[in-house]
Amino acid sequence: MSLNVVTLVGRVGGDPDVRYFESGSVKCRLTLAVNRRSRNSDRPDWFNLELWGKTAEVAANYVRKGSLIGVKGALKIDTWSDRNTGANRSSPVIKVDRLDLLGSKRDNEPNSIGRDDMDEF
Structure with a gap:
């Protein structure tokens, strides 16, 4: 038996990078920051x-x-060959x-007030 499951909760590092293909497929790439459950990190x-x-x-549309x-x-x-060096x-x-x-x-509204902004009020 094999298992490959990843579950993460975190904050998105940048706006989505979305690509639409002629075939009708849509691909989106994101980065996600996840804090570890440790005091030292x-x-x-x-x-x-x-x-x-x-x-x-x-x-x-929403992230x-x-x-x-x-x-x-x-x-x-993901694997590829480096264009300059040919290295894998x-x-x-x-x-x-x-x-x-x-x-x-x-949270997604640009004019909403977050915790960091509360110091100004």
């Missing part, structure tokens, strides 16, 4: 996400930098099957 772990189809369209999301998917390793390269990517929008609708 002040830096998040960063994950590259890949979404396809309807899930990619939802991300394109923005800083959005709190949850994802479930599988780990895959690889990068881990989470192929997302499920996307949950966890923040409130207000």
Whole structure:
């Protein structure tokens, strides 16, 4: 038996990178910052996400930098040859099957006030 399941909750590192193909397919790439459950870690772990189809369209329409999301998917390793050196390269990517929008609708409004802004009032 084998199992390849990844579940993450974190904040999106940048606006979605969306590509539409002539075949009608839609692909979306995101980065996700996830804090570790330890007191010694002040830096998040960063994950590259890949979404396809309807899930990619939802991300394109509703996810923005800083959005709190949850994802479930599988780990895959992208491999390629470096154009300059010809060396083999690889990068881990989470192929997302499920996307949950966890923040409130207000979190995605550009004029909403966040905790960091409360010091000014």
